[in-house]
Amino acid sequence: MKKYFGYALKILLFTLVLTQFQSCKLFQQAQVTNQPKQGQQPIENGKSQINIRIPINSKIVYVSGQEITLDSPPAYIDDNMTTMVPLRFISDIIGAKVEWVPETKEINVSQENKEIKLQINNYVALVNLKEFQLVSPPQVKDERAFVPLKFIAQNLDFNSEWIPETKTIILTK
Numbered sequence: 527m528k529k530y531f532g533y534a535l536k537i538l539l540f541t542l543v544l545t546q547f548q549s550c551k552l553f554q555q556a557q558v559t560n561q562p563k564q565g566q567q568p569i570e571n572g573k574s575q576i577n578i579r580i581p582i583n584s585k586i587v588y589v590s591g592q593e594i595t596l597d598s599p600p601a602y603i604d605d606n607m608t609t610m611v612p613l614r615f616i617s618d619i620i621g622a623k624v625e626w627v628p629e630t631k632e633i634n635v636s637q638e639n640k641e642i643k644l645q646i647n648n649y650v651a652l653v654n655l656k657e658f659q660l661v662s663p664p665q666v667k668d669e670r671a672f673v674p675l676k677f678i679a680q681n682l683d684f685n686s687e688w689i690p691e692t693k694t695i696i697l698t699k
Contacts, residue, residue, distance in 0.1 A: 575590070575698065575699065576589075576590060576619065576620060576684075576697070576698065576699045577589070577590050577591070577696070577697070577698050578590075578616070578619060578696070578697040578698075579694055579695075579696050580600055580601050580611065580675075580694065580695045580696075580697070581601075581692060581693060581694045582599075582601050582602065582603060582609065582693040582694070582695070583599045583601070583602060583693075584599055584600075585597070585598065585599055585600075587600050587615075589619055596615070598612075598668055598670070600612055600615050601675065601695065602667075602672075604662050604665070605662075606661050606662045608661050608662035608674050608675075608676075609674070609675040609676065609695060610662065610665065610667075610672040610673065610674060610675065611672060611673060611675045611678075612670045612671065612672055613633065613635070613664075613670075613671045613672070613673045613678075614670065614671070616675075616678065616697075617635060620637065620682065620684075620699070621637065622635050622636065622637040622682065623635070623636045623637065626671070630645065631645055631646035631647075632644070632645045632646075633645070633646075633664060633671060633673070635678070635682075637682055639654075640653065640654065640681060640682060640683075641653070641654055641655075642678065642681055642682075644663075644664045644673060645663075645664065646663070646664050646665065646666060646671070647663050647664070647665070648660075648663050648664070649662075649663045651677065653681050658677070660674055660677060661674065662674050675695060679697055682699075683699060684697045684698065684699045685697070685698045685699065686698075
């Protein structure tokens with residue numbers, strides 16, 4: 527179960543980076559801020575709690591209880607049983623800064639005191655300059671960068687849960 531979630535997180539983050547420079551209907555229509563919404567409880571650092579529900583192969587996701595319809599499914603499970611997610615989707619929701627370097631196909635994700643460096647089709651990632659081996663590398667699918675979900679979520683301090691009955695990933699922070 528943990529292996530599937532890790533793959534999905536990696537995909538999500540990678541896809542989000544590649545699509546950073548493309549228009550995204552989801553975020554043109556709805557903006558997510560760090561201000562608590564009705565029914566949300568602020569967490570200790572003053573930011574609102576983020577709760578993201580990502581059903582595998584579904585165009586509908588839930589961000590802090592709000593249903594959002596995407597133009598494509600936000601997550602899939604790859605051949606290594608890793609849950610892969612579009613990086614642009616997750617980075618916009620959590621407020622991470624994403625930089626795409628087209629010459630080297632590198633993705634730089636930063637938030638607070640974390641800096642994650644990924645590269646398309648590369649099994650090695652850097653987190654604050656420390657090297658990590660990925661089960662599945664970032665991939666490009668449908669013109670979006672997909673990254674291993676679990677790797678990204680863990681390194682951006684998210685809690686994750688896999689619900690096998692509904693094939694849904696829940697991220698909270």
